[in-house]
Amino acid sequence: MGAVSTELRDMLAVLKVEPGDCGPDTGLEEAGLDSLALAELSLLLAERGVQVGQDELAATATLPALDQLIASRLPAR
Amino acid sequence: MNGPASVNGPASVIGPAAVICGLGAALPDRRVRNEEICAGLGVDADWIRSRTGICSRARAAAEVTTGDLAVQAGRRALASSGNGQVDAVVLATITPDHRCPATAPAVAARLGLPGVPAFDLAAACTGFLYGLQLAAGLITLGAAARVLVIAADRIWSLTDPGDRVTAPLFGDAAAACVVRAGQAAEPGALGPVVLAADGRDGSAIVAPHGGFLTMRGPQTFQHAVTRMSQAAHQAVQAAGWELTGVDRFVPHQANARITAAVGRRLGLDDQRVLHHIEHVGNTSAASIPLTLSHAWATGRLRAGHRVLMAAFGAGLTWGAATVVWPDLTPVGDHPGDGHPGDGCFNDDCFNDDHSRDD
Numbered sequence: 001m002g003a004v005s006t007e008l009r010d011m012l013a014v015l016k017v018e019p020g021d022c023g024p025d026t027g028l029e030e031a032g033l034d035s036l037a038l039a040e041l042s043l044l045l046a047e048r049g050v051q052v053g054q055d056e057l058a059a060t061a062t063l064p065a066l067d068q069l070i071a072s073r074l075p076a077r
Numbered sequence: 078m079n080g081p082a083s084v085n086g087p088a089s090v091i092g093p094a095a096v097i098c099g100l101g102a103a104l105p106d107r108r109v110r111n112e113e114i115c116a117g118l119g120v121d122a123d124w125i126r127s128r129t130g131i132c133s134r135a136r137a138a139a140e141v142t143t144g145d146l147a148v149q150a151g152r153r154a155l156a157s158s159g160n161g162q163v164d165a166v167v168l169a170t171i172t173p174d175h176r177c178p179a180t181a182p183a184v185a186a187r188l189g190l191p192g193v194p195a196f197d198l199a200a201a202c203t204g205f206l207y208g209l210q211l212a213a214g215l216i217t218l219g220a221a222a223r224v225l226v227i228a229a230d231r232i233w234s235l236t237d238p239g240d241r242v243t244a245p246l247f248g249d250a251a252a253a254c255v256v257r258a259g260q261a262a263e264p265g266a267l268g269p270v271v272l273a274a275d276g277r278d279g280s281a282i283v284a285p286h287g288g289f290l291t292m293r294g295p296q297t298f299q300h301a302v303t304r305m306s307q308a309a310h311q312a313v314q315a316a317g318w319e320l321t322g323v324d325r326f327v328p329h330q331a332n333a334r335i336t337a338a339v340g341r342r343l344g345l346d347d348q349r350v351l352h353h354i355e356h357v358g359n360t361s362a363a364s365i366p367l368t369l370s371h372a373w374a375t376g377r378l379r380a381g382h383r384v385l386m387a388a389f390g391a392g393l394t395w396g397a398a399t400v401v402w403p404d405l406t407p408v409g410d411h412p413g414d415g416h417p418g419d420g421c422f423n424d425d426c427f428n429d430d431h432s433r434d435d
Contacts (some may be wrong), residue, residue: 011093014341034128036334039295043338054295 008067019063026063033066038043052072058071095213095224096265097352097400099160102370102409103146104357105137106253111245118241125245130333134358135249136233142174146251147184150363154253163255168194169204169228169362169389171284172235173197201282202329202390203272204228204362205252206398211272212256215268230361237289246332248358252366252409258382263349263414264380265403269315271308272396273346282391287324290391301395303388304344308397313321313385316399320344322383325372325402329388330354330364339387344399351377361390362398368406380404 004012004019012019017040019031039054046077050073060066098297111122111132118125126132137146147168159302166188168181181195195231198320200207205228212224229251236247259266281297284290313320319346326345328336333354340350360367365386372378 016337035295036128036298036332039298040302040334040338043299054299 004063005067005071008070011041014044015040022063024062024064028058028061028066032062033063041055045070045073048074092217092219093258094261094263094266095216095256096259096263097254097403098257098259098265098404098405099154099156099158099341100155100253100336100366100373100407100409101150102250102252102363102407103149103153104135104250104367104410105141105146107136108133109136111246114238114244117239118206118244120241124429127356128332128334129245130223130352130354131245131358132355134246134401135250136361137231137249140197141231141249142180142230143172143191143206143229143251144174144180144184144187146231146249147180147227147253148187148250150229150253150409151172151184151188151225151227154227156253156256157251157408158223158255160255161189161225163190163193163225165193165212165215165224166190167208167224167226168195168199169200169208169226170196170230170252171199171201171204171254171361172229181227185225187224190225196369200362200390200394201392202272202331202359202361202364203388203392203396204387204390204395205254205365206270206388207394209254209256209267209398210272210396213267213270216256216258221258223255223257225255226251227251228362228366229253230363232290232359232361235284235290237291240289240291241247241295243290246359248360250357250360250363250367252341252360252363252370253302254366263403264401266400267397268318269312270398271312271315272306272394273304274287274394275393276392278393279391281393284391298332298338301331301337301389302342303336303390304393304395305329305339305397308395309343309387310337310386312397312399318383319401320385323349323385324382325378325384325385326350327365327368327372327386329390330357331359331389334344337390339409347355364388367409368420370409374409377403406414
């Protein structure tokens with residue numbers, strides 16, 4: 001339960017954010033994602049051709065929801 | 078992606094190159110640690126450190142002006158250069174002593190340089206690089222053989238002490254370089270300078286007349302990371318360098334999270350990225366030369382190092398430049414190398430090795 005996707009975990013590693021164990025309610029701040037980390041995550045996503053603003057990332061509120069949002073936008077592999 | 082407005086330097090000009098030959102820095106004595114300001118911001122000291130990388134910042138006393146800091150740094154840069162004469166004084170500041178006149182003429186007069194052209198330049202945190210490019214232009218034109226470029230901001234005067242976005246960031250400081258006419262191939266010769274500005278996003282960082290500076294944090298973060306990385310690439314390419322050949326990267330010390338992100342994007346390991354923000358905060362225009370001075374004092378910068386500088390600031394403005402560091406001895410205060418109250422460490426790491434000329 002609560003595993004973070006490989007895609008998100010790889011991007012968080014670039015940001016030097018280690019989310020640790022996460023549950024369905026794990027908040028973004030709790031996972032180490034403050035507003036600046038989300039701003040950089042938005043830049044990383046843009047490099048992958050995915051335009052998601054920092055505000056939109058922040059609105060997900062929880063790590064699983066963030067993961068889901070990103071997965072829905074990343075091109076299928 | 079918008080390109081830079083200007084890339085100029087030895088490759089495109091015929092006149093003499095601009096060579097850095099003196100460096101000086103000045104910091105107010107008072108240090109304000111996170112512990113002093115965190116309660117008023119409703120956060121704890123670690124919150125500030127984790128968001129900014131800052132543990133303390135210098136703050137000028139009420140009676141100390143930007144001009145005072147500029148004079149001190151300018152005098153030290155002139156001493157470092159071994160020659161008290163210059164043909165022009167450029168003062169990069171967004172906190173001038175008066176709305177009119179400019180601060181530079183009074184600074185020049187106090188430095189014993191009445192009569193030389195002296196003017197202020199407002200490019201916020203990119204001000205030092207704009208100043209270097211102006212100095213290089215004067216030298217290349219033959220209008221000056223030696224130019225004093227001072228970057229000084231009493232930035233706390235624009236800071237709302239209750240704003241948790243900006244209040245933890247800023248510190249007062251000044252630093253200065255002497256630039257002289259020379260050869261493009263000699264150490265200290267400034268490489269091509271990349272400068273740019275884009276006022277369309279200017280509202281990200283604004284201080285209205287009579288008001289405090291406000292900043293949209295995440296938006297500023299993204300612009301700073303993107304623009305500094307872009308300018309750094311362009312400056313390195315224009316110089317004919319490779320990023321792998323850069324020995325020291327000196328980003329404007331905006332926020333440690335920004336400098337780390339830029340370093341990552343450029344593929345520069347931490348050993349090559351110079352940091353100074355922990356001790357002095359974001360010192361606006363002064364931050365690059367102050368960081369150079371500090372790095373020299375701590376042995377992290379040596380003659381012969383290939384140095385890449387990049388800055389970003391209000392405007393928006395940004396830029397980058399390269400230089401092979403010359404054999405010179407900076408004169409100035411070097412926090413983190415002995416000032417009580419600096420940094421996040423205990424007093425047992427301090428020594429008495431203050432380097433002061435007055």
